[in-house]
Amino acid sequence: MSVQISASDVNKLRQQTGAGMMDCKKALVEANGDFEAAVDYLRKKGAKVAASRQDRDSNEGVVIAKATADGKIGVVVEVNCETDFVAKNADFVAFAEKIAAVALENTPASLEELKALTVDGKVISEALIEQTGVIGEKIDVSKYETVAADKVVAYIHGNYRLGVLVGLSADAEGVEDAGRDVAMQIAAMNPVAIDKDGVDSKTIERELEIAKEQIRAEGKPEEMVEKIAAGKLNKFYKESTLLNQEFVKDSSKNIAQFLDSVAKGLTVTAFKRVQLGA
Numbered sequence: 001m002s003v004q005i006s007a008s009d010v011n012k013l014r015q016q017t018g019a020g021m022m023d024c025k026k027a028l029v030e031a032n033g034d035f036e037a038a039v040d041y042l043r044k045k046g047a048k049v050a051a052s053r054q055d056r057d058s059n060e061g062v063v064i065a066k067a068t069a070d071g072k073i074g075v076v077v078e079v080n081c082e083t084d085f086v087a088k089n090a091d092f093v094a095f096a097e098k099i100a101a102v103a104l105e106n107t108p109a110s111l112e113e114l115k116a117l118t119v120d121g122k123v124i125s126e127a128l129i130e131q132t133g134v135i136g137e138k139i140d141v142s143k144y145e146t147v148a149a150d151k152v153v154a155y156i157h158g159n160y161r162l163g164v165l166v167g168l169s170a171d172a173e174g175v176e177d178a179g180r181d182v183a184m185q186i187a188a189m190n191p192v193a194i195d196k197d198g199v200d201s202k203t204i205e206r207e208l209e210i211a212k213e214q215i216r217a218e219g220k221p222e223e224m225v226e227k228i229a230a231g232k233l234n235k236f237y238k239e240s241t242l243l244n245q246e247f248v249k250d251s252s253k254n255i256a257q258f259l260d261s262v263a264k265g266l267t268v269t270a271f272k273r274v275q276l277g278a
Contacts, residue, residue, distance in 0.1 A: 003033035019134050045133050058138040059277040060087045064100035065154035065163030074152035074165040075103040076274045078143035086137055111144040145272040153179030157187040167270035178262040186273050191242040194268050207236050
């Protein structure tokens with residue numbers, strides 16, 4: 001004799017798992033009314049859906065950036081799905097926010113360690129599989145970065161499409177607002193490093209080689225190539241390193257000068273920029 005499944009049982013299972021109403025009803029029927037078995041059924045279903053979608057691209061999603069209340073630590077995570085429709089879903093964004101909150105509270109050393117932590121009583125790696133089963137799209141956390149500094153400012157740009165963390169050398173009046181301005185600069189201008197000392201040797205070699213080829217193509221004599229290339233490299237530093245970039249809000253200053261005007265000696269000690277799908 002089949003067990004009668006009540007609407008309240010279905011709703012209870014739905015509240016706990018986030019699965020759809022019909023999936024919850026089917027799970028309870030399959031489990032003959034056993035609530036724990038129904039949860040297991042849904043988890044297995046999620047695993048099957050996840051396995052079937054492993055080769056799918058999940059380039060949509062959200063980027064969440066958060067800083068602690070004291071502004072000493074910040075994290076940024078990218079949580080992915082397959083479609084823009086899901087990315088804009090309030091439940092999906094809330095799920096991503098919870099993962100970011102867990103990351104901020106625990107500051108794990110790596111993405112793998114983050115996935116081993118728990119959210120809502122479940123290991124994150126398992127919760128991702130469950131969400132895949134509930135939503136029907138591949139759900140994953142693809143990026144995780146953290147910054148620690150005297151003052152960390154977190155900024156989310158473009159409806160969760162891009163997240164920035166800025167670490168500053170001091171916390172004083174006006175520093176948080178300045179940090180937000182710098183974070184917006186990083187979002188817009190995508191610097192490669194804080195200053196020229198942070199640019200890796202491969203990038204410098206590539207820029208010099210491109211410059212030399214351009215100069216030779218212009219027919220300049222070989223003895224001038226090195227000197228002109230050095231000038232082009234300095235232009236690259238000015239355009240592509242944060243402290244040397246022209247401040248978008250006031251072109252009369254670069255970022256280093258802007259920060260110094262806010263608080264003497266104030267500078268950027270670290271930054272992270274995470275762009276959705278990049």
